Amino acid sequence: MITVTNLTVAYGELVAVADVSLQVPPGFVLAVSGPSGAGKSSLLWAIAGAVPARSGTVEVDGLAITSRPAAAAHGVVLIPQGNGLARVLTAKENLSLPLLAGGNDLAEVDRTAGRALADVGLEDSGDHLVEELSGGEQQRVSVARGVAQQGKVILADESTSELDSTNRERVLDLLRREAGRGAAVVIATHDPIVAAIADGHAVMDEGRLTWQRHL
Ligand SMILES: Nc1ncnc2c1ncn2[C@@H]1O[C@H](COP(=O)(O)OP(=O)(O)OP(=O)(O)O)[C@@H](O)[C@H]1O
Numbered sequence: 375m376i377t378v379t380n381l382t383v384a385y386g387e388l389v390a391v392a393d394v395s396l397q398v399p400p401g402f403v404l405a406v407s408g409p410s411g412a413g414k415s416s417l418l419w420a421i422a423g424a425v426p427a428r429s430g431t432v433e434v435d436g437l438a439i440t441s442r443p444a445a446a447a448h449g450v451v452l453i454p455q456g457n458g459l460a461r462v463l464t465a466k467e468n469l470s471l472p473l474l475a476g477g478n479d480l481a482e483v484d485r486t487a488g489r490a491l492a493d494v495g496l497e498d499s500g501d502h503l504v505e506e507l508s509g510g511e512q513q514r515v516s517v518a519r520g521v522a523q524q525g526k527v528i529l530a531d532e533s534t535s536e537l538d539s540t541n542r543e544r545v546l547d548l549l550r551r552e553a554g555r556g557a558a559v560v561i562a563t564h565d566p567i568v569a570a571i572a573d574g575h576a577v578m579d580e581g582r583l584t585w586q587r588h589l
Pocket residue numbers: 385388389390408409410411412413414415416417455
């Protein structure tokens with residue numbers, strides 16, 4: 375369960391997230407939309423522990439999220455806008471690094487990474503360097519890296535923005551499957567189709583969040 379209470383995130387004078395409260399239970403998919411600069415990424419980053427709260431709190435299953443390492447150890451997975459992949463590593467290596475850091479053994483890491491790449495239709499691209507892949511393929515590698523970690527929270531930041539409709543559906547099915555195994559999923563998106571399939575839809579504007587469709 376994600377519990378955000380009166381959260382404000384600011385960069386100096388600029389308030390990016392203004393007094394936002396929300397809850398996302400396990401098994402639910404929340405879409406957050408809104409214009410560019412509305413504060414969607416900042417909200418996701420704060421839930422991921424990657425930017426500090428100016429005021430208010432973020433909790434995941436009762437644990438206060440105060441730093442990225444603690445959040446990651448607690449199963450909060452961020453699929454960042456721009457993918458955040460290491461371009462000089464292969465697709466499979468990009469998936470393997472966080473799994474190895476999590477203490478999994480090599481054979482298990484290899485199996486999990488292979489399965490996650492197959493889930494996004496890239497079973498034959500594991501040995502390709504990221505920089506050899508198209509923008510859409512890189513985005514799917516980033517999603518695969520996120521779901522491979524089997525987090526209790528998945529924060530997907532514009533994770534379908536470069537995909538054709540078939541692959542968008544594939545990624546949405548995958549995120550829905552993650553919710554089905556008990557993850558709380560938040561998707562920041564500009565895409566009305568993504569917002570429509572989510573269980574709830576919130577809109578941000580100048581840092582403020584209003585509900586279009588409540589969870
Ligand atoms: N690291 C930062 N330092 C200073 N300002 C920032 C930083 N990150 C974001 N901002 C500003 O905070 C505001 C919210 O940005 P944010 O990226 O959260 O919006 P967004 O809704 O995700 O936008 P987009 O849809 O374009 O990704 C913007 O005005 C942005 O310029």
